[in-house]
Amino acid sequence: MTAEKTLTIDGLPVAIQDEKNILEMIRRAHIELPTFCYHSELSVYGACRLCMVEVEGRGLVAACSTAPEPGMKLRTQTPQVRELRKMNIELLLASGNHDCPTCSKSGSCKLQSLAERLGVTKVRFHAPVPERPLDTSSPSILRDPSKCILCGDCVRFCDEIQGIGAIGFTHRGSQSMVAPAFNKGIAEVDCVNCGQCAAICPVGAITVKSDIEKVFDVLGDPSKTVIVQVAPAVRSAMAEAFGLPNDTFTTMGRIVTALRRLGFKKVYDTSFTADLTIWEEATEFINRKQKGGKLPLFTSCCPAWVKLAEHDLPEILDNISSCRSPQAMFGSLAKEILPGELGIQREDLVVVSVMPCTAKKFEATRPEFAVDGNPDTDLVITTQELARMIQDAGLLFGELPVGSLDMPFGFKTGAGVIFANSGGVSEAVVRYVAGHLGEENPVVQELRSDKNRRILEVPTKLGAIRMGVVYGLAEAQRLVKEIQAGQSDVDFVEVMACPGGCIGGAGQPVTHSAATREQRTQAIRRVDAALDLHCPQENHYVKEMYSERLESPNSHQAHHLLHTHYQSRKRIQGEGISLSDMTGTPKIPVSFCVGTACHLRGAEVLLKKVMACVDQEDLGDRFDIRATFCMESCDRGPTVKVDDIVLHGATVDSVMGLIREVVAEGAKG
């Protein structure tokens, strides 16, 4: 270490390694400098000004956006710095509705804990707090803009890591806020419900929508039989919520006991349907690979990814596995089988699931996952919500005896459990394919790396399988672009929205530490290693399920209960742009889709030409012509709708033909 490469922090010499800013160095010197807007995986924003430190000869600087220089003398605890920090916190407390006891973030709020840590006991400033209504539109997340401190963490996560940008800064000055486009509800825009904005929000401005009360209500209703499924990732993190060591087996056993004490009649494991998912998905893959079907095959177990594809990647919908997620498969099977076995009506069986995931709350509301309006999965709570229920009920989690799961849906192999990790679904598929071909289970180390993109090749008798594993939807979109451009050649792609896969889901206890995520990943691997069985084919209850009800993977019955279809979706809810003169008699609506996909297929040129024809034939006053966004059939665009008739792959002639027909009809009748 040479003297030139050193700076001092509060008098302590610290060697400069490859840090981009002095904040990272200060943290390496074991000082937890407070920050709101700094996250190592996001771009530097430098807005919260909480990270101010003194640099000799330069005065106060924001540590997050100052590069280290040899010889710098940093002070992190001068009276000036301390006063500034305190004042910052006071200003933030004064500028929003920070009524801690009623806030659902209380206890894990950074503003609250910093106020405590820095000894802010009173707020000397008072500013009028603007009234800002709650946004309750989404089943997954709840926005309370009156608590927002404008750190921009959510905006950058959604844009940089997820590649979506569903929320952004709007207005300016004292009117500034973070909001979805046009200040709509978050459910009316292109949000995919991953919840990562809620996980990163340091205060209570974006939180996970709680369904705790609804669950307590059904548990208290004697006419209902309430059962529960627990997702694989939950066991990797529940202990964190109680400050206990992460011993996954004891943790899972205690979760089971806690659920029984809370009143659930049966406690099952989503890993069972994860095993089942692999039977279905791997069979779908093998068929496509052998019969020259559409490849690559993308996984479908992450509902955030599925919704993103429906909004933004309609051209790959046929490449996404038609398998429902393990949660949805569970709900479907449970509601199909259990009412008969328990001698009750479908309506009286309530399926609750405990998930690491906020997107699963949305998934449960999809109309295709319901029978006659009765949802397959009734209620979804997150790991955090279950922890709160356990606390609410006064159960001492750390002292609970270990309980065991109910059969058959409580049985699993290691393949079902590793679904929680990024790379886990792929590894499970590899195990299934190897078993199917009568080969040894290969251990593919690269599948287990923690990189957000892995491309690898697995040799099998079917030929080499090129696999892609990604997490973070921005990375997923980049990979899709490369595949479409022919720059990446893969057969199978696993996509998870959350960092590290579902173990990093937004429903898990909040952490921003890669080390904690790694611990969870390892915890999941330990479960896999400790189980007797590792191949999904070895799950004899799944085998039984096939012989008794489902025939074989991808059979007609399996399709009916375990598969689904995808639909392109509008990004933003709205009316469309009217292109006609709106006075006079009621008109026949004609809509031209000018959404992304149709736009690329020349929708505007078509529109212009048709408008010209309509005018030439003097039909303008009979039609209300609109440009709209997305008619949810982007893969077959350009799409045009005349009255109720939808034209796919529309041309000037086909549209005009239809328009003339409608006019002729009108003349007749």
Add this chain to the structure above:
Amino acid sequence: MCSNVVEAPQSARQFAKVLQILASFGNEEAKLVPILQAVQEEYRYLPEEVMTFVATALGVPPARVYGVATFYGHFALEPKGKYVVRVCDGTACHVKGSQNLVETLRDILKLPEGKKTTPDMLFTLETVSCLGACGLAPAVVINEDVHGLMTPESTAALIEDIRREEGL
């Protein structure tokens, strides 16, 4: 097949103009502000759906377009009337009673509480900070025309003239 463009309704022409604007700026995200400016000239405000369309064409999230549109006070997110009446409320005009003019205008335009535009979309009332015509204080600008040394009476007369012109 037909090809000639005959007289199209205004909304269609406006949309065609949006396409033209986007093309003339090469569909470049970096040109978002001038694009929105040009779109606003066409519609006199930024309709939500047109902003979504611009976002789609530029390949950026609609929330970003909305963010830019709300950042600059110059952009209007609500439709403006055919006549935009701006009362200068800069220091000079304020001293010379511009507030009286605003009250008179709200009164004769019968503007509902909290609204800037009349329900018939004929008038929009705004205040601006200093038009740079302090010598003419208090000043009122209707669309592009500056009227100086205004009194409540002369302001009312201006509105009357427009109403007459519009056949009301």
